[in-house]
Amino acid sequence: MRTETNSEKPVSKKTRSRSQNTVIGKAQDDDALTHSLTEKKHIARATERKIDAIEFEMSRDMGRPKSAPPKVVAAEGLKRTEPNQFHTDFIATDFQSTVALSMPTTELLLGTTEMHAGGVGQIESVPLLEEAAILFATGQVKVAEHMLRSAIDLDNLGNAAPLAWFMLFDLYQIEQNQYAFESLSLDYAGKYETSPPVWHSSEVLMDDVEESKLEGAIPTVSFPAQLDGEIIKLLQKLNTFSEKSKVLKLDFGRVKTVDPVGCGLLLRAMRNLKKTKHDLVVVAAHNLTEQIRSILEVGRRDETEAPWLLLMEILQLLQLKEAFEEASIDYCVTFEVSPPAFEAPTSKVTTAAPEIVEEVPQEQTNRFMMPKVIEGSTEALVKEITEFAKSHDLVILDCSQLERVEFGASAQLLNGLVPISGTKGKSIQFNEVNYLVMHLFNAMGLKNIAAIVPRKQS
Structure with missing residues (x-):
């Protein structure tokens, strides 16, 4: 009889295969985890680089001599290939288009098939200018600027050419780009042999900076509804104020949303003010912390x-x-780091509640004053206009202070005003509209429900 000398049983193919699959699965899980962590690191670095780039642009602009004109990017790369479409390859690395320039009709976009033409504004419809207005409304300011600059250089708009000039003047005024505005003024005067529009130095940065007219008053920076990369303009102004005053006032009462880039920029600014030991008056700080x-x-x-x-x-x-x-415990749990120690401020910090501004009720005036910026939901605005319309047959909407209307908000505004224009005996009139907003309204179909009177160029 044959005796087994080896007590170990041979490993079956099934068992070996199961072990191999376990090892492979574990390796795949490790690879996925490593890939996920690596991807998050790349995203974090990209965000930090974006903040660095914005700050670099700010420091470069601050170091530029006031007499030197800004760098002008050639617009030869802007080529029209099809109706209502453009190639913008020359700026693709800096700005990404988020709205198709080949827009559907207003009726298809909004689901509105019936328009009441009680008061139709006599506005020339120019697709190229409407596209530029839409780009500006969606926040693609540089793309809109290059498109208008190209249209002016090519001079192929016929009788509508002055409209492109006026739109670009409005864009530079809103962006507070005085160098470009004055350069454009010289070109305009040379071409048309007439006085160009006047630069209004009293206008401030998108209503985000409130400089007191009283000598010796505390310089104030009022932050906008969106705390994002666009606040770099405010931080430039804040830096200028910090060089002239030891006390600064920061107002966060209007902040409704924040993003990581905006938080990063503001964080660096706050830390710089801590280093320079500036005294601060902080308004509506609780609102900012809630949004964060x-x-x-x-x-x-x-x-x-x-x-x-x-x-x-x-x-x-x-x-x-x-x-x-x-907050520090939540932070250390999230990022697996030691919690930072509390450091009381070494300079004086005063908190303040938002100031309540008494306004004249709309019903006591002959016109409804529109805000400087219309963005997000327009439900509250439309409700106020509707109340105003109850006591006015001619609903005059004063747009003298209106600078920009967000693309989505313009669609909501149209839908909200249609019932008013359809009421018997009621008519709507937009007065003192800047040319960028005028062409946006034109593209969105508001000219079909209201008269649109452009702002006088003076």
């Missing part, structure tokens, strides 16, 4: 730590130690 908290989630690592760090920076300024410690 709304985008944070404990345990979720976003592309940058900036919102967390800004939140803790503000809480330290306000000397809210308990709230700071709670």
Whole structure:
């Protein structure tokens, strides 16, 4: 009889295959985790680089001599290939188009098939100019600028050519680009042999900076509804104020949304003010902290730590130690780091509530004053206009202060005003409209429900 000398049984093919699959599966999980962490690091670095790039542009602009004109990017790369379409390859690395220039009709876009033409504005419809207005409305300011500059250089718009000039003048005025405005004024005067529009130095940066007219008053920076990369203009002004005054006032009462880039820029500015030991008057700081908290989630690592760090920076300024410690614990749990220590401010920090401005009721005036910027939901605005229309047959909407209407908001505004224009005996008139908004309204179909009177160029 044959005796087995080896007590170990041979490994079956099925068992070997199962072991191999387990090893492969574990390796795949490790690779996926490594890939996920690497991807998050790349996103974080990209966000930080974006913040760095914005700050670099700010420092470069601040170092440019006032007498030197800004760098002008040639617009030869802007070529029209099909009706209502453009190639913008020459700026593709800096600006990404988010709206198709081949737009559907207003009726298809909004689902509105019936328009009441009680008061139709006599506005020339020029597709190229309407496209530029839409780009401006969607925040693609540089693309709109290059499109208008190209149209002026090519001079192929016929009788509509002055409209392109006026749109570009309005764009430079809104952007507070005085160098470009004055350069365009010289070209305009040479071509048309008449006086160009006047630069209004009293107008401020998109209503985001409120400089007191009283000598010796505290310089004030009022932040906009969106705290994003666009606040770089305000921070430039803040830097200028900091060189002239030891006391600064920061108003966050209008902030409704924040993003990581905006938080990163503001964080750096706040830290610089701490280093220079500026005294601060902070208005509606609680509102800012609430907006920051709304985008944070404990345990979720976003592309940058900036919102967390800004939140803790503000809480330290306000000397809210308990709230700071709670936020710091959430921060260290999320990013697996040691919680930062609380540091009380070494300079004077005063908090203040938003100022209540008494306004003259709309019903006591003959016209309805439109805000400087219309964005987001227009429900409240349309409701106010509707109330105003109850006591006025001619609904005059004063747009003398209106600078920009967001693309989506213009569609909502149209839908909201259609019932008013359809009421018997009622008519709507937009007065003193800048040329960028005028062509946006034209493209969106508001000219079919209201008269649109452009602002006089003086």
